[in-house]
Amino acid sequence: MARKKKKMKAVEEAKLELTPMIDCVFLLLIFFMCSMEFKKTDGIIKAFLPKNRGQGTGTPEIDLNEVRIKLLWYDPNSLRPTEDKDNGVVILKVGTKVYPDVNGMPDYELLYQDLIGFRENYKGGGEKGLPCIIDGRKQVPFQHVVFCLNACVKAKIQDVTFAAPEKPYN
């Protein structure tokens, strides 16, 4: 009997079952590979700052034909400029034209069409063509600034800059 038992034990060696572990490991691998791919949906828009302006003592050249896109922050009741950060509406203005609201925000499609017109009728001699300045009030949500930048890129305007922030008088 003792001999038989010994023989049986030798045949039934303990083995490690690797299959479930390999399954889990492959699932983890596939998860990490897929999550890396998801990050690529983000895109970029060039928003280069003026190279030769800002810190210097010289006066920057001003093109009288430049387009200044104003993003104003108004009180929704009185429709006057407000400093209230939480309660306000965005008003889009170019020159004297105030853009109407579509679905609760200014009509950026109309801005794009106007920018095409401005670019085609530009008579200035700048290297990059029509200069365009996005002048946003400090309280304006960043999404609106990006909508303006997007309209400029779509209208193939190459010279886009941002107006410097307002400095308080001391």
Added chain:
Amino acid sequence: MKLRKSEDSENEVELNMTPMIDVVFLLIIFFMVVSELSTLNLEEIELPLADESEVLKSEKLDARHIICNVREDGTIRIQGNSYKKEQLADYLKVEADAEEREPANPSNPAVPPSKLYLTIRAHKDTKFENVQNVFDACSQNGIYKTRVMATKDE
């Protein structure tokens, strides 16, 4: 003959899984580390929409490239560290000085333009003032190659 048969059944061909498991574990560790590093630079921020944004290709991101995250509350974060407006200008000065600069322009000889790229990842609802602070710190240090990150998806 009978003896030989029993010997054959004992010497069964077995697949050695150890090298494959080694390789798979190495791959997992690689992806875990890389995803951890990428989240350090790319924080969970709801980006603004822009259908004209170019899809970001990894080959476009060279070594001299700073990603600046601006949260909804205005907190500025670079590589997992928070910066105030003044601290950001100091940090960018160090980074810009470490990088090669372009020839200075006669109208602004004090700050020659830097070759450094800076990408702003700002929350879509953050106030423009918070992004203006980053632009301001960039222009103080001659960093003019700035880019704004946006998303194409709704």
